[in-house]
């Protein structure tokens with residue numbers, strides 16, 4: 039190592055436990071230099087990246103980067119949760135014994151940072167001072183400067199955030215080593231990548247990528263996998279892949295907070311950042327807290343509270359535009375510090391573009407490069423229609439750039455959670471909104487959350503790809519135990535939140551969407567707030583309470599009565615088919631609590647009863 043005094047330097051800047059951690063892993067990965075960073079280093083690091091071409095300017099105060107072409111998304115197959123306890127093996131978590139996998143990944147990391155700088159990133163997931171702060175501290179070691187810049191936007195970065203630790207040795211130890219991306223055999227049987235969370239040791243070892251959740255260890259590996267393990271082990275909290283938003287009624291002053299889980303491609307970021315429908319914007323303000331992760335705990339008075347542990351947004355660029363997400367468009371404006379990754383880029387004008395930003399790509403292709411860096415103007419006929427941006431291209435911005443950020447987003451006490459919603463893209467069966475009165479039934483609803491399988495890749499048309507609580511890729515321990523932990527937490531809450539299910543994606547016979555979506559989605563959430571307050575009573579059905587068509591505030595929205603009926607309809611036979619699939623889904627999981635099966639049984643019996651009533655009446659099989 040060239041910097042002979044680096045260890046003393048680190049000791050001076052950090053604490054002896056951090057120094058020992060850095061020394062141990064520097065001896066494995068063998069970087070040339072070691073540097074402790076904080077958010078205050080952002081401008082200098084940006085300059086270094088612009089100078090060496092790993093970042094490009096994308097207008098004033100915005101940047102563009104391209105990842106290796108084989109390294110463009112999280113890899114679920116190569117992601118492993120390891121512990122010493124085999125009962126942590128679940129259906130989804132790729133569990134392996136910690137001893138084996140730790141050795142395997144360590145061997146891959148050996149000497150793999152030679153010639154590079156190892157950056158030491160002290161960070162906090164959660165605002166300072168929350169009751170969960172002890173679980174939020176982490177130190178990531180990375181050999182990629184771009185990862186540092188992304189972490190600075192996504193987490194609270196700097197030693198100041200770790201200087202008040204009650205136990206200075208209690209921080210998540212994360213090591214990220216990029217490896218030689220040209221020769222890792224990505225996607226082949228010889229794939230060298232390995233992304234390991236050793237949950238019971240609070241250690242994260244990721245090798246073989248510099249992209250997103252594979253490399254920014256605060257977000258998914260710590261904020262979700264490890265935190266959900268910590269949450270159960272401590273008995274204190276839940277860590278969920280949920281959005282968190284607030285709705286303020288400007289007339290009455292009423293303030294509600296809603297969090298919820300949505301499988302990918304089900305509109306979570308757009309909903310998290312939504313604004314009220316234009317005609318209701320004098321009456322309501324929607325406040326943004328977070329688009330991807332919520333940590334939830336029960337306070338001393340028995341209220342469920344939540345916070346967003348992240349400090350930024352790592353949003354999917356595709357289809358983001360001023361209709362789908364005006365908030366994001368404002369947040370990534372000039373001077374925002376946004377980093378765009380794997381979008382198209384114009385090297386002459388420094389603009390970025392992605393599919394869906396505008397209906398058509400820019401007409402003049404001069405200067406435009408696709409996400410791989412290839413000039414659009416040089417495309418052959420064969421590649422003419424290939425996307426300009428990678429479908430998983432992203433923008434990274436810090437929360438303070440979001441125009442409707444809630445004033446209390448940093449509050450140590452978090453916010454009271456009034457409702458928990460689930461919603462997956464579903465073409466039929468799921469109504470626009472249904473409230474689930476009983477909290478156990480709400481947990482059952484979350485565990486049976488899914489989105490339509492896309493025909494080719496994932497399964498059978500019309501059948502859901504289940505994604506319990508939208509946590510399928512982030513489960514760190516066995517699903518039955520996860521359900522039991524949820525039930526324990528919910529039973530501690532004096533007045534549980536209202537659970538509900540939403541669906542913006544029902545289709546008509548011609549395949550068109552029945553509901554206009556986007557900002558109009560707030561109308562369903564406003565009905566939930568009214569229902570919670572007892573201002574509306576809805577219609578009781580076997581699967582929950584749906585709005586009466588007179589109860590939704592549809593002012594300014596043209597929607598025919600028949601269409602509305604369809605949006606709120608419960609098709610008993612389709613639901614019975616769905617319940618049969620749910621049995622298969624839930625049966626996979628060891629130790630699924632009896633209370634969850636009981637909730638399932640109640641819904642099944644209610645559907646049977648309804649069907650026999652309908653049959654006797656000789657009516658159609660819908661309510």
Ligand code: OXD
Nearest residue numbers: 112250251258330352
């Ligand atoms: C994800 C993300 O992969 O939020 O879920 O980036």
Ligand code: MN
Nearest residue numbers: 279329330331
């Ligand atoms: Mn996510």
